[in-house]
Amino acid sequence: MHAASSSPHAEPLVLHEDRFLDPDPGVRRIARALYEQTRGLPLVCPHGHVDPALLATDAPFPEPTALLLIPDHYIFRMLYSQGVPMEAMGVPARDGTAVESDPRKIWQRFGEQYHLFRGTPTGAWLDMELHDVFGVRTRLNGATALRVYDEIAERLRSPEFRPRALFERFTIEVLTTTDAAADPLAHHQAIRDSGWGGRVVPTFRPDAVFRIAQPTWAAEIQALERAAGTTVDGYAAFISVLEARRAFFRSLGATSTDHAVVEPYTERLPDAEADRLFQLGRAGQATAADQARFEAHMLMEMARMSTEDGMVMQLHAGALRDHNQRVFDRFGMDKGADIPVRTEYTRNLRNLLNAYGNDPRLTLVLFTLDESTYARELAPLAGHYPALRLGPPWWFHDSVEGMKRFRERTTETAGIYNTAGFNDDTRAFCSIPARHDLNRRVDANWLAGLVARHVITMDDAHEMARAVAYDLARQTYRLDTVPEPARAPATLVET
């Protein structure tokens, strides 16, 4: 299928200083100046999926394949799409199917297929991660794979590569995890208790307890009851417990909640109707339509609670999860088979925005996978309602072209000050600096284009570059209650 057979050999891995910047010399000069200003700013990570256990235990990372490949669906979905079975990549099967267990064989396979990532953000992140985090200086391919593996493995054994050491080296100002409503947050508590100074905070994500038609819902409610130490036998108790859980999350530093739905429909139900649906769920009789109404109502309640407790509300809409039944049955969720669908915001959010969108106490951050809504719906909504901020390009779009399209389609209507800054949204801890770096380069480059076309002045651009790289994330997520740290080192590149 490809020309990988054309004698792969060892070439140096070089990250060009001007990568992702415009080739026009004038634009590039401006872009460099703007990027130099932001590249060393601390990393604010207001939304992500890193396991807090990493930083609670600070145990050494495993070998390279278990660290970098097996958990990363960006990687194995691409190989899968080209005919490499997931079993061959060591993705654990939940149905007992045997999968490859030799990490070096898996890494070799990956190296042989590395050309698949040409021109993709995954390729860009990996190259920077290998180079800057692990000090690799050889391009990955079939011929060099095992040598690169051994290099990384050796690094991972040294204390400088323990999670907390990397956290500090990455100059992470705050790292936000995503946690179920019933989560006891033991790892967050352990981090606090440890006396380590890294700021790691949870996000309240109660999706599972809103899905009354799911077979797993009863178990989720039981978990909630255990966490809350009370029974949840009706809608009123449910609301009380959710409020209590939010307070508990806040006590461990949480400043935000997160909610995922397919269609962002919102509607307030009478309490009695909400309770009727809740009881249908308890009886195992709730339908998909019942659940959709209950979720629409619970989004209203989450907004209401946010106006009262000040937690920033995030809404991720438009991903149809687990599209591939065969892959789901064998390997479970998060296997690269969540596929976006067309999403409507103008009508769906109207109820919520009419009720809470004018309230200065609410901040609602919207994410989408449907770019056709950027200019048509999201930017006009965010350019009007005080409560709204637009989240950065989500998921498959957190890439050079995706970020560029986001700015080009939202700025002229909403400006930058109605956007929420960057987040890396990743579970791949070691990729965090690469993702922020890519974003800072792309945004600097976009601003440089505006300067070069005399749309904004260089002074404006400097303020805007800092805002999109740092200030807006801190402010939107209300993470600016602690002072800015001292200036971070200019780069994490090893010398």
Added chain:
Amino acid sequence: MHAASSSPHAEPLVLHEDRFLDPDPGVRRIARALYEQTRGLPLVCPHGHVDPALLATDAPFPEPTALLLIPDHYIFRMLYSQGVPMEAMGVPARDGTAVESDPRKIWQRFGEQYHLFRGTPTGAWLDMELHDVFGVRTRLNGATALRVYDEIAERLRSPEFRPRALFERFTIEVLTTTDAAADPLAHHQAIRDSGWGGRVVPTFRPDAVFRIAQPTWAAEIQALERAAGTTVDGYAAFISVLEARRAFFRSLGATSTDHAVVEPYTERLPDAEADRLFQLGRAGQATAADQARFEAHMLMEMARMSTEDGMVMQLHAGALRDHNQRVFDRFGMDKGADIPVRTEYTRNLRNLLNAYGNDPRLTLVLFTLDESTYARELAPLAGHYPALRLGPPWWFHDSVEGMKRFRERTTETAGIYNTAGFNDDTRAFCSIPARHDLNRRVDANWLAGLVARHVITMDDAHEMARAVAYDLARQTYRLDTVPEPARAPATLVET
């Protein structure tokens, strides 16, 4: 939320000669040559919302805040989105709420928030308006706001800043207003009677009398009856009166009609069914569904009348008006809360296009807020049906990036000769030159890119630049029945 506090001070306001043009020196040179050819062409304004009373009375404009801020929802919606109450911006409330009445305080607030418009077309228009129309040479910010206010206020008191003087200085060849079906067009008549040579013509916009389910419909029909001097007690009379009103509009120079719908559905009903719906409206019993069918039918009738009387038909689809109920209740319509929705043209317009789209007497200009339809539906339709022309990027998209996307997505299928030229669509009279200038720069720049990539020749580009800046608007709207005026001055910049 921003760095506006970073010691704002007085900086010179400079409009770069090459603003909005490509930074590549080769492209810019071509773009400049094309722009130099079109920048001095007279302004053809075939669609807009300027109040004709301005030019009928030629009274001096009010002070700067009342002129530039309070009526401009592009401005106050952006401030509102960042937490500035509309009351604080002096937007008049219809429910009796007190609002700020000190124009200098409002202007100061605006100056302090001016950074919000960085990178937006509103900012670009305002800068050019301040610089070229009002001679301001200081950048607006919190420190300079009142000085700028005083400068503008002083200018507004001089006779050179009366509406007709500006109309002439702006080299407006024709200015088209938008007027309800029942409008007596007294201001248009007064302009004619005054002997002043400026060409100001109305547009027939009968939306309100088609909305049979609205509580205000009965009053609209009564106004129509008064204007027509006859009773409108049924569908047949309604049609007759509309034909008469169109003739009256034409007698005052009108060459076009305009129609706004959410979904551009079209369908011819039997006359008896149309009359039944009309009577339901009279009885106050028409539903939203009844109205949708009546509107779909009336679009067919408007097309039919256009084939007979030669009026160009405009259709604006896809804006959900007054999304924010709280803002609407207090401040009324046009407050920056009209939000676009996904719009379908291929199936919805099929009935109308099959009936009239092949008729050389009809010109139908389509506008959209849903850019996903440009390449998919609108360009293919306009590249086939003789009656169709595509209107310029509408509303939130009348901007550098919006105009660029329009050309990139429509030209390869429809060419430029199936597009309708530019219109400014504004009620802000003093912003008209800035809007045309931005458009002429962006189109010149787009053509320069085609020349630089050897897609078209420079000779082609010169003809195309003139077409999109001037000829196509005159021709599409049938405003070319009067000769072109003598060459206008090259620029309106004060010396």
Added chain:
Amino acid sequence: MHAASSSPHAEPLVLHEDRFLDPDPGVRRIARALYEQTRGLPLVCPHGHVDPALLATDAPFPEPTALLLIPDHYIFRMLYSQGVPMEAMGVPARDGTAVESDPRKIWQRFGEQYHLFRGTPTGAWLDMELHDVFGVRTRLNGATALRVYDEIAERLRSPEFRPRALFERFTIEVLTTTDAAADPLAHHQAIRDSGWGGRVVPTFRPDAVFRIAQPTWAAEIQALERAAGTTVDGYAAFISVLEARRAFFRSLGATSTDHAVVEPYTERLPDAEADRLFQLGRAGQATAADQARFEAHMLMEMARMSTEDGMVMQLHAGALRDHNQRVFDRFGMDKGADIPVRTEYTRNLRNLLNAYGNDPRLTLVLFTLDESTYARELAPLAGHYPALRLGPPWWFHDSVEGMKRFRERTTETAGIYNTAGFNDDTRAFCSIPARHDLNRRVDANWLAGLVARHVITMDDAHEMARAVAYDLARQTYRLDTVPEPARAPATLVET
């Protein structure tokens, strides 16, 4: 409407060596290097609509108007959209209406309107075709039209312009036609029997026999019965005959099937239900809804057969055919009035992908006219399912900007190796080299941009340029079973 009256005269027709390439000197240098590598590669044409009779009989082409204008709806739809009647362009009417029969008059009309194609791919293709294939050195316009006509006419009389001679001069490696399920493939057989070495293969396109609600369906089934030499009186026989026809197509070199639907809905029905629908069709009682379900089921069956016989399955969705009833009634189908509609893939294809999308024996190539699905649905699907490949920008989008958007929106999620390479999709045989050349220039230029921004290395770019210009089409369509031919001449330009 245009400035064509501005003294058209004879200007030289020059194709700039760097046309369609980025104006930035650095990017252009890289683009040229990449293009030089691919410009001379043989043309792989895995999907198109050339009449195989051309190459079976190798008869001389007719005069220029019959060859280039009358069959090309890209040309006459544009003239029609600007008010030139189809009758005046000589488009044959099926209702007996007289149409222009003087080819020189038609050609003259075309020359006078040639400015309409400025900035369109049709214009670009035509210029290159006139220049490179027919050796024209004068720009076409009203003043030069007849001279150009005579030049082409003269060329067409020489043996070097017979179809097979051009096929060889164009360095076509394989040309794929599109053929109905009942087609006896007599021309393909004749080509084989002739001993001529050109590779021309059919594609199995059974759409007509799936449309059980069409009045023509019974006749289609009768044709199928004649072709198969058996009766088709039920669903079981229908399936058997389709399998036999596919085998027959394969015996004449076919490697693929093609399917066109409005909405790509897929669903497996029980055999008994499929038979019930089939019998409704036979009784003339099938509804549009019945047909939709039958088509959804037959797509499942086509995928099933492909897993068994190895034929690549193509799916073209989202064109609403024959939008203009008046044009259809008089002139029939394919008259430039097929208009795209919004198309949904994520949910519609789920049944088929769950059943066959993980099967390594299936290759399914998806085409769309709805660009909003590129980044949202198609790239994520193709970046996961092993069976999927994305077809190139289809139809109205096979253009400079359309190709660029395709790469920008699909590569970062799906990479290039989940795309299917280029196809020209044309019935205009003489335009084939121009279409491939445009694509090779645009893809080389896109890759050059990635190199210049240091996203990929030059080595990567060379491999990718060859893949998108040549390898991927051969491999995706399983046309790589014969060896690559010797290196073709670098250019087809006449000297």
